[in-house]
Every structure is written in C-alpha cells, then in structure tokens.
Amino acid sequence: MNGCYCLGLARGKSFVYLLGGMKAETDKRYEAVLKHHEKGIVNMAHFDDLNEAHRWLRARWAEVPGERPELDCGAAIYDQHDNRKRVLTIGDAYLVKEDGEKRG
Secondary structure, three states: OOOOEEEEEEOOEEEEEEOOOEEEEEOOOEEEEEEEOOOEEEEEEEEOOHHHHHHHHHHHHHOOOOOOHHHOEEEEEEEOOOOOEEEEEEEOHHHHOOOOOOOO
16 A cells, blocks of 8 residues: 555544545554655555464665664554554654644
8 A cells, every 4th residue: 555645533443544535444454654754654454364474564764765764753553443543653753743642
C-alpha cells in the first residue's frame, strides 16, 4: 500500500486514502508508517503479523537516502487493536507521535 495516507480512525479501523481517490478500510492489526519531516508520510502498510511489519519497516528504512536518515525521518509500528499503541519507533520519534501524545 505504498503511497497511501491515513485519514483517521473510526471504530478501531483505519481509513486510508488510496491513490485514485478511493477510500479503503483495514482490519489489520498493525500499521507501519515511515515519515519524512518535510514530505510527511512517504510509506505506509498494514499487517496482521508483527514480525512481518518489522521486516517491512526495516526494509523501507534501509531505502532512506542519506548518511543519517534518523535526522530527517521517523518510523513507527502502531497496534491498532490496542488503542494505536506504538510498539516500535525508529529515528526521529517526534515525527511519529500521535495527537494527544506529549511531544518533547
């Protein structure tokens, strides 16, 4: 689901805006997101298996250009069945904090 942008949550399900103007809904447990500080979300995918989400996110992180991606990017995996609890953070944690989480 590369190139998707999360629009929000409703009843524990993530609504995603797909390229082409269609909305999709996912019941997958984990959401993996890679964000750039200027571009916003650059990659997102949903998984039922946490290990698969880890592998996917680590592979996307390895593709980030530059010598120090942790300065420009942040990545996270959220458990959508546990109130979107963040279960993994890579790089700049500020970029992947959810609304309501204390920043700083």
